[in-house]
Amino acid sequence: MWKILRIIYILLDMTWEIFFKTVLAVIIGGGLLTAVVTIFFQQYFKKRERNDAVEYLALRLAFLFEGYGVNCAAYISEYDTVVKEEKDYTSYFGEGVPIISSIPFEEAHKFLDRVLLNDILDFPQRCTMANSHGDYLSELGDNNGYCTFISEEYIRMGVQAMSIGKQLREKYNLTARELIFGGFNPEKFLKNKLIETEERKERNKQQQADLQK
Numbered sequence: 001m002w003k004i005l006r007i008i009y010i011l012l013d014m015t016w017e018i019f020f021k022t023v024l025a026v027i028i029g030g031g032l033l034t035a036v037v038t039i040f041f042q043q044y045f046k047k048r049e050r051n052d053a054v055e056y057l058a059l060r061l062a063f064l065f066e067g068y069g070v071n072c073a074a075y076i077s078e079y080d081t082v083v084k085e086e087k088d089y090t091s092y093f094g095e096g097v098p099i100i101s102s103i104p105f106e107e108a109h110k111f112l113d114r115v116l117l118n119d120i121l122d123f124p125q126r127c128t129m130a131n132s133h134g135d136y137l138s139e140l141g142d143n144n145g146y147c148t149f150i151s152e153e154y155i156r157m158g159v160q161a162m163s164i165g166k167q168l169r170e171k172y173n174l175t176a177r178e179l180i181f182g183g184f185n186p187e188k189f190l191k192n193k194l195i196e197t198e199e200r201k202e203r204n205k206q207q208q209a210d211l212q213k
Helices: 002-011 016-030 032-084 107-111 114-139 143-171 186-211
Strands: none
Touching (some): 032 107, 032 114, 032 143
């Protein structure tokens, strides 16, 4: 019998303290079998309710971060067009890196995967820090430097947002979402732009090192 109780304990993810307190309380009132049945159904429905809440929260967060990434890709694509057409782009990033809209926080968020939750909580702070540095460049009157920096942060944060959305869908077995519009793949576009950005920065770093020799 105790082997059965231990199996139920493991399946329902209870602490030993809660488990034994519940068993003793129900045994006193109605016997061991009643205790087992009561524990099982109470914890089963509680766990299912918790899992449903976490899954729903994960779905909302996935859409939120994916939407952020899509908007970043669209904005950078438009920015590339402005630059190619040699139009004035110095005021294009006047608002800086967008701060992600209100992240839903409720009871279920404490049950999210800790690594994912860390990235989610870290995200808006990264946006704020990027804008702080951008403001510094703007105050110096370095408009070109400001636009270059903010455009790079748009790309970087867009890639990170897409990654968070994908991880949420994979971790909580949510339906995959194919984000392709008329042949435009925002995730692929941002990743390619990030590679270009890192390669360009590496070339500039190497050129500066060569000049100092």
